[in-house]
Amino acid sequence: MAADHRQRRGHRRGVEGDQEEGQGGCSSSRTSSGHNYYRGPRNRRTKGCWVHLTGPPRLEDRVRSARRRELGEFLRERRGRLTPPDSEEPRRTPGLRRAELADLAGVSVGYYTRLEQGRAPHPSDSVLEALIRALGLTDDESNHLRALAADTETPALEVQTVSESALRTMNFLVVPTAAVVLGRIGEVLAWNDAAAFLFPGRFSADRPHNARYAFSPAARELYLDWDEVADDVVAHLRAAAGHMVDDPEYGVLVEELLAIPEFAERWPRRDVRRHVSGERRLKHPVLGELTVRHEVLAVLDTPDQYLVLYGLENPLPGDVEISGAVSTS
Structure with a gap:
């Protein structure tokens, strides 16, 4: 004893x-x-x-360890994007050396090395802000870094049900405004008839998902700017859920998508960004080539849900009839 x-x-x-x-x-x-x-x-x-x-590590410890590893990978990838001093000779690897980045951030080389290796405890707010400045991170990237560095326990993840507020809002929309409700990792929770018409095949699966559709043959045929769409979908997935290392659905989704070469090529870049507005160019089977503008709205009564609205530049042809019906998955 x-x-x-x-x-x-x-x-x-x-x-x-x-x-x-x-x-x-x-x-x-x-x-x-x-x-x-x-x-x-x-x-x-x-x-x-x-x-x-005696016994395996606690779940909280495993989650924190996984976050630290992902934080280290994110730091390493962003360090590799920085331009070294012009006077330096060509280097075998791109970006700054660890010592150079540590000097810019005002931390010791040993501590920064442990951060990249996932062995250091969560950095303080002041260290995070110094790293953000040294790496030149965007607002989305900064928020992602803070989420990875958080030392709080992840709340229990429950099966999402679509927000009642989002459903009521969809019923207020004027046809043919298309609307889609997305969950925390891009799962499609609800859509209206206009969205089903505008994006053929997007909601045909038993559990439709934004990223799965983006890399499907139907999406590649629909989007004239498919490469840009694929970049944005991957970056949004990382921004929305990249810190949720303990979400089993997120893990299964990423493993599934990594089997797609175009996704596997983009995922290691660790791009992080959220688009709250923008436009897409489509080659629609009925409407032909057209531009669709979209706006992403947060759903205030339900965390981690988003209402995406799509508007057409021109009115629909007279022979196209669309109802205001709303469907849920």
């Missing part, structure tokens, strides 16, 4: 040491014969040896 108590104390001391910017502790771990181990700090009790843990 006393030995087990000492082992647990050694584990706690190791965790505390790692939280002090990695000094005196080690975050590496291993598994052997179904048992979990933690390399404690090198002190009189543990001698730096592997200390046995």
Whole structure:
């Protein structure tokens, strides 16, 4: 009993040491014969040896660890986009060195290295702001970085039901304004008849999804600016849910989409942006070539839902009839 108590104390001391910017502790771990181990700090009790843990890591710890890894990957990718000093000779890898970025942000090289490796505890607000300035992040990218660095527990994720407020708003719309309600990871929760007419095949699946449709043959045929649409959909997915590492639906969705070469090419870029307005060029099977403008509105009564409205520049032909009916998935 006393030995087990000492082992647990050694584990706690190791965790505390790692939280002090990695000094005196080690975050590496291993598994052997179904048992979990933690390399404690090198002190009189543990001698730096592997200390046995009882039971798997807590869910909150796994989530925080996954966020840290993703935060490190995001920092590394953005550092690679920065232009090194003109006087430097050509480099084997693009971007700034870690030491150069750390100097710009005013943090130690060791601490910044641990951030990129996913081994450092969540950075303070002042460190985050310094990294944002050093990396030249946009507002969307800055918000994404803060979400990844958050040390709060993720609230329980529930199956989403479409907002009643969004449904009432859709009923107020004048035909042929198209409307779609999207959930937290781009799942389509509701759409009206005008949207079904404007985007053939978008809502035919049992569980329609914005990203799945964007990379479908129907979307490639419909959008004249498909490459731009694909870029935006991937960047929006990362912005909306890239920090939700514990959402099983998000994980399954990304794994599924990674089987599509065009998605797999874009995903590692870690582009992050939200478009609240814009326009799309379509080659519609009935209307021919046309431009559609869209606006994205937050649904205030239900978090993480968005109402997307699409407006046509020209009136519909007289032989096209569209009702104001609304459907839900």
